[in-house]
Amino acid sequence: MTTIVLDIEGTTSSTESVHVGLYAYARPRLGPYLEAHRDDPEVRAVLAEIGADGAAEAVKVLHGWMDGDVKATPLKTLQGRIWAEGFAAGELTAHFFADVPPALRAWHAAGHRLAVFSSGSVSSQRPWFGHAADGDLSVLVSGWFDTVNAGPKREPGSYERIAATLGDPSELLFLSDVPAELDAAAAAGWRTTGVRRPGEPNAAVPFGGHPIVTTFEEIHP
Structure with a gap:
């Protein structure tokens, strides 16, 4: 076996289905997601790992990573959670x-x-x-x-x-x-x-x- x-x-x-489809879906949702889940322990850990004081500062860093295709764990974590919600809502295939x-x-x-x-x-x-x-x-x-x-x-x-x-x-x-x-x-x-x-x-x-x-x-x- x-x-x-x-x-x-x-x-x-x-690659396009991920970099264009999923990335485009996640990008505008990063800020709202951080704001809506600011009390979530995993989100707080992500902010701490980024070294950001708040959502706005964190989003600038996250967008920079996305633009550079940086495989950063905090970005992957947040994208994964946002995509999971999108799939569950029927907005992504x-x-x-x-x-x-x-x-x-x-x-x-x-x-x-x-x-x-x-x-x-x-x-x-x-x-x-x-x-x-x-x-x-x-x-x-x-x-x-x-x-x-x-x-x-x-x-x-x-x-x-x-x-x-x-x-x-x-x-x-x-x-x-x-x-x-x-x-x-x-x-x-x-x-x-x-x-x-x-x-x-x-x-x-x-x-x-x-x-x-x-x-x-x-x-x-």
Whole structure:
């Protein structure tokens, strides 16, 4: 049995659907969300981590991080909570490449485990997979990992920590469109496959010695 660990942006879903769709949804809602949840312990912790005295100052920092595509934990936390509310309200629907849902269902039915490792927070991963256009895919996933509970995606230690939860690294297969992430996983003893999606930012990058596919239909775990 193989455990297949999925990246999201550029792998299961288009980068644009995250950076344009979700980011545009979250951006104007950051300030109102901070104001409405100022007594929430997690929100207070986020403000403290940012080093901001109030919502207005925090929003300037958060918007700067968004503009620079900075993978900052406070930003990921808030975005995840805002997106979860948007999915629950029916205002957001997750995008998946057409080959992904049938492949995930087939792998799951064949007895393979599925997990996710994304720079987006676990709180955003779950509703993303739970609100696909053709049904709830979250029920297929048994492990959720982000840069908080696992670590940076380009460091082998993060994959070692995930393996401590999921099992033998040689039975773990990581799918990603980012060569540096695949390198880190391979250094931790994982199997890897590069996903080269036409039209995505990393469509033309070299993947070194990693196997490469253009659709999940080519993967036979």
